[in-house]
Amino acid sequence: MTLTSKLRAGIASAAIALFAAPALADDVKIVASFSILGDMVEQVAGDFADVTTIVGPDADAHVYSPSVADARAVAEADIIFVNGMGFETWSDTLIAESGTEASVHVATVGITPVLVDDETDPHAWNSLLNGVIYVQNITAVLSEAVPAHATDFAANAEAYIAELTALDAQTREKLGALPAGKSTVVTAHDAFGYLADAYGLNFVAPIGIDTEAEPSAQELAALIEGLKEQGASALFVENITSPALVQQISEETGLKIGGRLFSDALSERGGPATSYLAMFQHNLGAIVTALEAAGES
Ligand code: ZN
Numbered sequence: 001m002t003l004t005s006k007l008r009a010g011i012a013s014a015a016i017a018l019f020a021a022p023a024l025a026d027d028v029k030i031v032a033s034f035s036i037l038g039d040m041v042e043q044v045a046g047d048f049a050d051v052t053t054i055v056g057p058d059a060d061a062h063v064y065s066p067s068v069a070d071a072r073a074v075a076e077a078d079i080i081f082v083n084g085m086g087f088e089t090w091s092d093t094l095i096a097e098s099g100t101e102a103s104v105h106v107a108t109v110g111i112t113p114v115l116v117d118d119e120t121d122p123h124a125w126n127s128l129l130n131g132v133i134y135v136q137n138i139t140a141v142l143s144e145a146v147p148a149h150a151t152d153f154a155a156n157a158e159a160y161i162a163e164l165t166a167l168d169a170q171t172r173e174k175l176g177a178l179p180a181g182k183s184t185v186v187t188a189h190d191a192f193g194y195l196a197d198a199y200g201l202n203f204v205a206p207i208g209i210d211t212e213a214e215p216s217a218q219e220l221a222a223l224i225e226g227l228k229e230q231g232a233s234a235l236f237v238e239n240i241t242s243p244a245l246v247q248q249i250s251e252e253t254g255l256k257i258g259g260r261l262f263s264d265a266l267s268e269r270g271g272p273a274t275s276y277l278a279m280f281q282h283n284l285g286a287i288v289t290a291l292e293a294a295g296e297s
Pocket of ligand 1: 062189
């Protein structure tokens with residue numbers, strides 16, 4: 001086959017594919033605002049939808065500048081999922097300006113908000129039982145939108161929820177076995193209010209629940225003084241924020257950095273946190289290892 005005839009054959013088969021695939025249920029186009037939510041949607045949708053994620057791995061979904069490709073994906077979407085709770089500061093504008101006719105759904109509906117310093121913590125996925133509520137919400141939306149595959153979505157959701165609740169039980173067991181009084185964990189920003197609330201840990205961070213505002217020199221100095229006085233058991237950098245503040249805290253308090261937590265985004269392919277489940281397992285393993293070491297020292 002010459003190149004020209006290959007191209008012709010390609011164009012012909014593309015044309016056939018176009019005719020052969022009218023707007024089937026399988027073509028439902030879903031947009032998820034960030035990588036963790038995108039993974040949950042894929043777990044439920046399976047092969048029956050086309051899922052596009054706006055804010056990708058290792059990226060910060062609090063502050064994000066959507067691209068032209070993002071606007072196109074939103075414009076072409078049938079269904080859009082956002083986290084809500086003030087997490088995506090950019091999504092309302094993106095959705096409004098895209099002219100999309102998609103239905104927009106908040107995946108955290110029904111979750112009891114946790115307050116950190118009087119503000120709603122939007123990182124609700126950091127409790128696995130909240131993860132179950134996300135999955136139930138996603139399943140309800142997909143089943144209504146594509147009733148022909150409702151049983152597939154229900155089966156996918158049931159298997160996935162079984163994995164989430166099993167990991168939740170394992171998390172309670174592992175964290176419950178830690179030495180008493182070794183539960184203070186320092187991270188860069190306040191992303192773990194739900195983990196603290198669900199599993200009895202205490203998180204401290206120099207940056208608040210969104211990543212826009214850096215602490216003042218006085219605030220940072222007060223935090224470091226507090227850590228020197230009261231101690232902390234573990235210190236972590238995050239995949240979505242600069243490690244500089246955490247490195248400074250490490251230098252000034254003598255606390256060793258216990259690794260990296262994935263707070264608001266999955267890892268790139270090949271990394272340790274390419275799915276919500278893998279992310280939670282990675283974070284749990286890192287926290288347990290650091291707190292066990294603190295218990296021995
Ligand atoms: Zn965050």
